[in-house]
Amino acid sequence: MNRQVTKLAVASLILLSxxxxxxxxxxxxxxxxxxxxxxxAIQRVAQFRIKRGVIRAADGTLLATNVRRKAGGQTLxxxxxxxxxxxxxxxxxxxQVRSRAGLEESENAYLTSSNANLGTxxxxxxxxxxxxxxxxxxxxxxxxxxxxxxxxSQLAGKCGAAVVMNPKTGKVYALASQPxxxxxxxxxxxxxxxxxxxxxxxxxxxxxxxxDGLFTPGSTFKVVTATAALNAHxxxxxxxxxxxxxxxxxxxxxxxxxxxxxxxxxxxHPTLAEGLQHSINSVFCNVGKAIxxxxxxxxxxxxxxxxxxxxxxxxxxxxxxxxYHGGRLFFPPHPATQxxxxxxxxxxxxxxxxxxxxxxVASTIAKRGxxxxxQVLDRVVDSGGKTIVRVHxxxxxxxMSRQTxxxxxxxxxxxxxxxxxxxxxxxxxxxxxxxxxxxxxxxxINTTWFICFAPAENPKVAVAVxxxxxxxxxxxxxxxxxxxxxxxxxxxxxxx
Amino acid sequence: xxxxxRELLNLVVVGTLTALGFASVYxxxxxxxxxxSLSYAAFFFALYLVAHLVxxxxxxxADPYLLPMAALLTAIGLTEIYRIHPGDAFRQGVxxxxxxxxxxxxxxxxxxxxxxxxxxxxxxxLTAIGLLVLPxxxxxxxxxxxxxxxxxxxxxxxQPGEIAKLCLIVFLAGYLREKREVLAQGRLKDFGPLxxxxxxxxxxxxxxxxLGSALLxxxxxxxxxxxxxxxxxxxxxxxxxFLGGSYFVYTRxxxxxxRVTIWLHPWTTQPVYCPLNGHMVLRQYCQSDQxxxxxxxxxxxxxxxxxxxxxxxxxxxxxxxxERSVQLIPYVNTDFIYSALAQExxxxxxxxxxxxxxxxxxxxxxxxxxxxxxxxxxAAAGLTFGFALQTFIIVGGILRIIPLTGITLPxxxxxxxxxxxxxxxxAGLLLVSNRANAPRDA
Numbered sequence: 001m002n003r004q005v006t007k008l009a010v011a012s013l014i015l016l017s018x019x020x021x022x023x024x025x026x027x028x029x030x031x032x033x034x035x036x037x038x039x040x041a042i043q044r045v046a047q048f049r050i051k052r053g054v055i056r057a058a059d060g061t062l063l064a065t066n067v068r069r070k071a072g073g074q075t076l077x078x079x080x081x082x083x084x085x086x087x088x089x090x091x092x093x094x095x096q097v098r099s100r101a102g103l104e105e106s107e108n109a110y111l112t113s114s115n116a117n118l119g120t121x122x123x124x125x126x127x128x129x130x131x132x133x134x135x136x137x138x139x140x141x142x143x144x145x146x147x148x149x150x151x152x153s154q155l156a157g158k159c160g161a162a163v164v165m166n167p168k169t170g171k172v173y174a175l176a177s178q179p180x181x182x183x184x185x186x187x188x189x190x191x192x193x194x195x196x197x198x199x200x201x202x203x204x205x206x207x208x209x210x211x212d213g214l215f216t217p218g219s220t221f222k223v224v225t226a227t228a229a230l231n232a233h234x235x236x237x238x239x240x241x242x243x244x245x246x247x248x249x250x251x252x253x254x255x256x257x258x259x260x261x262x263x264x265x266x267x268x269h270p271t272l273a274e275g276l277q278h279s280i281n282s283v284f285c286n287v288g289k290a291i292x293x294x295x296x297x298x299x300x301x302x303x304x305x306x307x308x309x310x311x312x313x314x315x316x317x318x319x320x321x322x323x324y325h326g327g328r329l330f331f332p333p334h335p336a337t338q339x340x341x342x343x344x345x346x347x348x349x350x351x352x353x354x355x356x357x358x359x360x361v362a363s364t365i366a367k368r369g370x371x372x373x374x375q376v377l378d379r380v381v382d383s384g385g386k387t388i389v390r391v392h393x394x395x396x397x398x399x400m401s402r403q404t405x406x407x408x409x410x411x412x413x414x415x416x417x418x419x420x421x422x423x424x425x426x427x428x429x430x431x432x433x434x435x436x437x438x439x440x441x442x443x444x445i446n447t448t449w450f451i452c453f454a455p456a457e458n459p460k461v462a463v464a465v466x467x468x469x470x471x472x473x474x475x476x477x478x479x480x481x482x483x484x485x486x487x488x489x490x491x492x493x494x495x496x
Numbered sequence: 497x498x499x500x501x502r503e504l505l506n507l508v509v510v511g512t513l514t515a516l517g518f519a520s521v522y523x524x525x526x527x528x529x530x531x532x533s534l535s536y537a538a539f540f541f542a543l544y545l546v547a548h549l550v551x552x553x554x555x556x557x558a559d560p561y562l563l564p565m566a567a568l569l570t571a572i573g574l575t576e577i578y579r580i581h582p583g584d585a586f587r588q589g590v591x592x593x594x595x596x597x598x599x600x601x602x603x604x605x606x607x608x609x610x611x612x613x614x615x616x617x618x619x620x621x622l623t624a625i626g627l628l629v630l631p632x633x634x635x636x637x638x639x640x641x642x643x644x645x646x647x648x649x650x651x652x653x654x655q656p657g658e659i660a661k662l663c664l665i666v667f668l669a670g671y672l673r674e675k676r677e678v679l680a681q682g683r684l685k686d687f688g689p690l691x692x693x694x695x696x697x698x699x700x701x702x703x704x705x706x707l708g709s710a711l712l713x714x715x716x717x718x719x720x721x722x723x724x725x726x727x728x729x730x731x732x733x734x735x736x737x738f739l740g741g742s743y744f745v746y747t748r749x750x751x752x753x754x755r756v757t758i759w760l761h762p763w764t765t766q767p768v769y770c771p772l773n774g775h776m777v778l779r780q781y782c783q784s785d786q787x788x789x790x791x792x793x794x795x796x797x798x799x800x801x802x803x804x805x806x807x808x809x810x811x812x813x814x815x816x817x818x819e820r821s822v823q824l825i826p827y828v829n830t831d832f833i834y835s836a837l838a839q840e841x842x843x844x845x846x847x848x849x850x851x852x853x854x855x856x857x858x859x860x861x862x863x864x865x866x867x868x869x870x871x872x873x874x875a876a877a878g879l880t881f882g883f884a885l886q887t888f889i890i891v892g893g894i895l896r897i898i899p900l901t902g903i904t905l906p907x908x909x910x911x912x913x914x915x916x917x918x919x920x921x922x923a924g925l926l927l928v929s930n931r932a933n934a935p936r937d938a
Contacts, residue, residue, distance in 0.1 A: 035795065037763070
């Protein structure tokens with residue numbers, strides 16, 4: 001029987017070796033895939049043994065901090081958000097049940113000290129060997145709670161977003177989105193997160209409308225069209241047009257927008273500058289037809305359209321601006337035949353843009369033609385208080401010549417001083433701004449806009465404000481909010 | 497060096513390792529466990545010293561590696577049980593004392609000649625059947641985790657399958673020793689017993705709802721039949737009968753069908769019907785919840801593991817009644833102790849553990865080779881193969897090689913019946929080995 005016993009022994013050992021092979025598979029090859037699984041609680045809980053770094057605003061206000069909990073002899077660190085809904089979409093959340101969002105997701109590596117910084121790796125390894133809790137790095141943001149609070153209170157009860165940034169550095173002071181939610185509820189009371197009474201459907205309180213919300217830009221887009229027309233030397237601010245109150249496209253009349261004071265006006269023989277100042281659709285319609293959709297699309301790309309607007313938040317919480325077809329971003333290969341240049345020129349067609357992108361447009365004009373990279377992260381500080389990363393201002397590209405930028409600035413100043421944007425005028429300070437009132441398809445219901453910067457000669461703040469489902473105009477709804485936000489930044493109290 | 501001194505030396509090594517294991521759990525979990533944990537190692541070493549002295553007296557010529565290997569596996573199991581739930585470790589310690597006592601009793605009682613068991617083979621066979629039927633009796637058996645494998649007498653829980661396995665092996669060793677020549681001739685009428693046992697295995701499968709147990713008993717039978725007759729054809733026929741029968745049961749019994757579905761598709765992207773709560777949910781949140789959680793535990797170990805006492809096994813959640821601790825691995829003490837060990841020991845540690853299992857099997861088979869009579873050979877081969885197959889069925893189930901079955905990992909899992917049965921198995925192997933190695937003076 002020994003022959004059989006030997007064979008049985010070999011068979012038994014093969015069975016047991018298969019276990020080693022299978023264990024190797026699960027612990028090496030399959031390991032990364034399993035770690036990604038939504039329902040992998042072990043992976044997530046393991047992360048909660050790390051004492052995450054805290055997140056602070058520019059003035060030191062705590063935006064995200066930890067509470068300690070004991071579970072079966074291990075210490076777990078759960079997140080608390082003291083400012084509740086104030087920075088909800090930007091800061092996001094880190095939970096066991098619903099994973100992470102916002103900066104908690106995109107800056108997870110710093111917050112958990114798993115970034116590849118040499119000092120961090122050394123500290124973490126030492127902590128591991130010593131059995132000490134691993135402590136993450138802290139994030140200090142550039143956002144200012146005072147500005148953010150003002151923006152959120154101005155948007156309260158509405159659906160919309162506001163972006164306030166420094167045009168010279170790209171540092172973001174406020175990134176507001178309403179309706180909002182309390183991130184402290186995400187872990188255990190997710191079903192309580194609702195936005196009752198929000199005048200939009202779906203209310204989507206978790207959506208960061210500033211970076212991920214898409215809206216028709218309306219007349220604010222005329223700044224982009226004007227940039228293309230002037231910088232490509234197709235027109236000058238003094239070029240004159242004939243305005244019968246409408247523009248003829250493909251044999252159809254496209255009329256000017258109704259003015260806040262009454263029915264559709266006709267302006268006779270306005271210049272391009274007056275066209276922007278009074279937001280005359282027929283002027284831009286003719287500009288669009290003259291320069292063609294292709295040139296406008298080129299300048300859109302220079303401004304940053306057709307790419308996720310740069311910011312430190314997760315890529316899936318930012319959306320590119322541009323033409324959309326059937327819910328998808330659409331870049332026409334043959335713009336001459338595929339796009340209506342007249343409607344594109346005054347910001348209708350199938351354009352959809354994010355408030356952050358429009359803030360970048362205002363900021364680029366303010367920076368005399370140079371687009372800056374919007375940044376919300378100011379620095380990363382390790383657990384010992386040492387700054388390990390300092391985020392420096394970053395130039396994206398020159399979009400237009402200084403001369404073009406200056407020409408558009410004076411056109412925008414005129415729009416505020418004696419045009420559609422007069423509600424944003426600040427006594428003693430020259431404000432450059434542009435209104436937008438985009439049709440939504442439902443008559444009488446508009447998406448309203450205001451983009452602006454101030455002081456015009458030495459800009460310190462650029463703002464974009466968007467409001468959904470408005471019956472008013474950009475100049476009457478969004479411009480007053482933008483004015484308050486600019487004033488808040490320019491008043492000495494906030495200059496920290 | 498004499499065999500027993502070698503055994504003692506190995507036990508000293510195991511004792512040191514046990515002390516290190518408990519010390520590392522103590523260091524990692526000072527807030528939960530007390531310094532008393534270190535006394536476990538001392539207790540353990542004393543207990544194995546007793547087992548060693550009994551072996552010295554009763555089986556002086558037995559293999560010197562089996563007892564230290566069993567001690568090592570038990571120690572690793574106890575350390576992990578201690579890390580998971582110190583209270584269970586105490587109960588397990590009591591069970592190990594009982595098991596060592598039974599082990600000592602078996603060795604001393606059968607030290608002269610265990611082969612007289614052969615004459616009681618039918619009693620063993622009937623006992624095996626009786627024990628297997630017990631859990632199916634109403635009022636006695638309980639369904640745990642969808643399978644009827646347990647009996648309850650008062651507060652005492654018992655898994656009779658573990659003992660039934662040993663009885664079955666003794667019966668088969670006796671029966672096959674007697675009938676092996678006849679069976680080898682391959683006359684059709686001799687296939688009767690084969691079919692009866694196949695029917696028995698199927699019955700076990702249907703009654704206990706448990707594919708793994710049926711596979712274990714039938715696998716042991718086929719292996720011993722092969723060793724006795726040397727005819728691979730029988731094994732092939734038996735295996736195809738088993739597969740055919742299993743397929744039939746699979747199509748008819750919902751629980752078995754579910755087990756296979758869970759095995760093949762533990763994750764779904766679309767909600768499926770969940771019989772546990774009647775809702776439509778993803779399968780990983782319902783029926784395959786245990787399997788995937790245990791796999792997450794295994795994979796979280798990675799190459800080096802988290803270290804003893806540092807694995808992630810539980811968390812806290814907020815409920816309307818306050819905070820509550822939640823286990824992240826189901827049945828972590830018993831069926832899924834391998835998943836816990838894999839997380840804390842990592843690939844390196846768990847492979848070493850599996851190598852100990854393999855060494856145990858190699859030594860067991862060596863004993864079967866050295867034994868000089870048919871009964872001893874068959875018994876040793878059967879016991880060793882049963883040990884190997886049981887390990888394969890539970891760990892293979894966890895690792896998705898085969899559908900998951902809730903049986904214990906020999907020597908490692910928490911559970912009284914399992915520990916006692918495995919120590920009896922160890923005693924059996926030592927008895928055979930002692931006889932094979934003993935100098936011939938008669």
